[in-house]
Amino acid sequence: xxxxxxxxxxxxxxxxxxxxxxxxxxxxxxxxxxxxxxxxxxxxxxxxxxxxxxxxxxxxxxxxxxxxxxxxxxxxxxxxxxxxxxxxxxxxxxxxxxxxxxxxxxxxxxxxxxxxxxxxxxxxxxxxxxxxxxxxxxxxxxxxxxxxxxxxxxxxxxxxxxxxxxxxxxxxxxxxxxxxxxxxxxxxxxxxxxxxxxxxxxxxxxxxxxxxxxxxxxxxxxxxxxxxxxxxxxxxxxxxxxxxxxxxxxxxxxxxxxxxxxxxxxxxxxxxxxxxxxxxxxxxxxxxxxxxxxxxxxxxxxxxxxxxxxxxxxxxxxxxxxxxxxxxxxxxxxxxxxxxxxxxxxxx
Amino acid sequence: xxxxxxxxxxxxxxxxxxxxxxxxxxxxxxxxxxxxxxxxxxxxxxxxxxxxxxxxxxxxxxxxxxxxxxxxxxxxxxxxxxxxxxxxxxxxxxxxxxxxxxxxxxxxxxxxxxxxxxxxxxxxxxxxxxxxxxxxxxxxxxxxxxxxxxxxxxxxxxxxxxxxxxxxxxxxxxxxxxxxxxxxxxxxxxxxxxxxxxxxxxxxxxxxxxxxxxxxxxxxxxxxxxxxxxxxxxxxxxxxxxxxxxxxxxxxxxxxxxxxxxxxxxxxxxxxxxxxxxxxxxxxxxxxxxxxxxxxxxxxxxxxxxxxxxxxxxxxxxxxxxxxxxxxxxxxxxxxxxxxxxxxxxxx
DNA sequence: TTGTACGCGTTATCAG
DNA sequence: CTGATAACGCGTACAA
Numbered sequence: 041x042x043x044x045x046x047x048x049x050x051x052x053x054x055x056x057x058x059x060x061x062x063x064x065x066x067x068x069x070x071x072x073x074x075x076x077x078x079x080x081x082x083x084x085x086x087x088x089x090x091x092x093x094x095x096x097x098x099x100x101x102x103x104x105x106x107x108x109x110x111x112x113x114x115x116x117x118x119x120x121x122x123x124x125x126x127x128x129x130x131x132x133x134x135x136x137x138x139x140x141x142x143x144x145x146x147x148x149x150x151x152x153x154x155x156x157x158x159x160x161x162x163x164x165x166x167x168x169x170x171x172x173x174x175x176x177x178x179x180x181x182x183x184x185x186x187x188x189x190x191x192x193x194x195x196x197x198x199x200x201x202x203x204x205x206x207x208x209x210x211x212x213x214x215x216x217x218x219x220x221x222x223x224x225x226x227x228x229x230x231x232x233x234x235x236x237x238x239x240x241x242x243x244x245x246x247x248x249x250x251x252x253x254x255x256x257x258x259x260x261x262x263x264x265x266x267x268x269x270x271x272x273x274x275x276x277x278x279x280x281x282x283x284x285x286x287x288x289x290x291x292x293x294x295x296x297x298x299x300x301x302x303x304x305x306x307x308x309x310x311x312x313x314x315x316x317x318x319x320x321x322x323x324x325x326x327x328x329x330x331x332x333x334x335x336x337x338x339x340x341x342x343x344x345x346x347x348x349x350x351x352x353x354x355x356x357x358x359x360x361x362x363x364x365x366x367x368x369x370x371x372x373x374x375x376x377x378x379x380x381x382x383x384x385x386x387x388x
Numbered sequence: 389x390x391x392x393x394x395x396x397x398x399x400x401x402x403x404x405x406x407x408x409x410x411x412x413x414x415x416x417x418x419x420x421x422x423x424x425x426x427x428x429x430x431x432x433x434x435x436x437x438x439x440x441x442x443x444x445x446x447x448x449x450x451x452x453x454x455x456x457x458x459x460x461x462x463x464x465x466x467x468x469x470x471x472x473x474x475x476x477x478x479x480x481x482x483x484x485x486x487x488x489x490x491x492x493x494x495x496x497x498x499x500x501x502x503x504x505x506x507x508x509x510x511x512x513x514x515x516x517x518x519x520x521x522x523x524x525x526x527x528x529x530x531x532x533x534x535x536x537x538x539x540x541x542x543x544x545x546x547x548x549x550x551x552x553x554x555x556x557x558x559x560x561x562x563x564x565x566x567x568x569x570x571x572x573x574x575x576x577x578x579x580x581x582x583x584x585x586x587x588x589x590x591x592x593x594x595x596x597x598x599x600x601x602x603x604x605x606x607x608x609x610x611x612x613x614x615x616x617x618x619x620x621x622x623x624x625x626x627x628x629x630x631x632x633x634x635x636x637x638x639x640x641x642x643x644x645x646x647x648x649x650x651x652x653x654x655x656x657x658x659x660x661x662x663x664x665x666x667x668x669x670x671x672x673x674x675x676x677x678x679x680x681x682x683x684x685x686x687x688x689x690x691x692x693x694x695x696x697x698x699x700x701x702x703x704x705x706x707x708x709x710x711x712x713x714x715x716x717x718x719x720x721x722x723x724x725x726x727x728x729x730x731x732x733x734x735x736x
Numbered sequence: 737t738t739g740t741a742c743g744c745g746t747t748a749t750c751a752g
Numbered sequence: 753c754t755g756a757t758a759a760c761g762c763g764t765a766c767a768a
Contacts, residue, residue: 048761059739094507095446096761099744120468127489139487141475159442296670322644323671407755444745447760
């Protein structure tokens, strides 16, 4: 719908009987201007409902107050909370957030990157997927500051990272199960092509090793971040001659599906299976039994990401690459118990 | 971090031995250009890694491919899913999405509006709160196309709306309970200052009326979209001489808290209380019993919103205001049953 | 303290 | 089919 053109500095200047330069100085609290004319200009601005044109300003100053946020799937409660916090903290810095979603699809991620580069965003916060290392590096080389959250692509140096200490978290979760007497502990994790997947598997392994338990490959399932594959993986593990007595789910994208499928199969928690899940989603505390979770500091994660990006954006010095790892907390709930007598997990 | 300036049309033109205008025509598939030079220009673009500068283009063409999305709280699963779908469908149209969050705070909403106006976004999709009717109207008057989702501010004509048929949904939910023999049905809804709150209360009332039941004000709680107030409201209703035997929760922001508090109080579902909740969140099907829900067509909601906005953006004709109401589906699960013998709901 | 003039990168117009 | 030129709205040196 076409409307009358929005007022410009020129209009304001005319209305106030000054020159455009003066108006600019007023709105940007830049150069000096007499109090009298300042008042007059301010009045004209209000009178005309003047609003500086972002694009023009960006063009002239060669900078924006917009950042990009690239996540896999905002419908995933983990990313949803992360997004909410990032948006809130960005607003505190006066930064707008251009949100983009990839569905874990490298092609979509590439399109996101391309969009953000055209928009010349000032910086980007991203939970990177796999396969676009070159594109991310390119982005950084072009001067767009970059902060990775949650995940790392360790092939790319010079990019700040803020994530969780996944190794320790997985270690703690596994150890808690071991200490309750479990010996056959299964792990459903994300792909080991992602940093989070790798780190969580590492922590799991370390815990097993410390208890002199040989790792059983059949008990480790690397699932893509999609619903498909969940049922097969669960059935495969449950159908083993010696099925697991405990399960750690380190893949937030599928954890609800895993738990739901266990329910559907009639697996009783924690009698038949003890369960620990990464991320303290809403449902964890609503279920019966309440699910033991690894609780992340999502707000701190977001705050650090925004702050790191912001500081980097405002310093010409290419600071050394920083990496922050936040501790997670193991919240024991009733889905964890000592193993019971051996029996088949599923009636097949 | 300062980097060498990005290449411009001028650079590309030089490199290809043509004029800037030709380059522009090539990238925009606009005017006509000989195949030979087109190839050459394309090669130069690739060679220099040229990317059109969004801001410059916006300045010149007086238009953007960015829209705003204003929601209350992306951490709320309802809005999270909505956001995901909006972002995805927008991407299909080549639209970037500037996400903003208000926490149901009018002041934050106003800041969002201001940000989006400065950015001169092409259009906005918003679930508007209360108290900024004038600002929204102003935005529309300035030529920014507007589509409201989920909620309506009916004081503002000329703005497209796509929402759910809340009245029917609440009516259906209430009726399902009535038909199972419930007579004392409670309702926890959002503030009646919001359209969704009002409509859901209306539907609830109509259902009661059709069954010749007088409305009991003590059984209707209008809760703000915040956690606080949940416990008091629940306790107040449970403490009545004649406590409700069924409950409809029409406020997605607090529904999980309501259910959790009921659990904590030892209220058994559905024996002590039948429950229906708006929005089919992840946890509804994970709980024991599984919760009966009103399931919305969130993807259709988002798709319609984006499509309406897109069509409006691309037609100079100020089309008549359109309003779309999507049906919701009542998904009966085991949290609903016939009322049992009367007993106190809480041991006080 | 204020005004002027130029350039940011792009596209539309108009001659050639 | 191509090239030159102006203008989009703003900030900023520099001159007044």
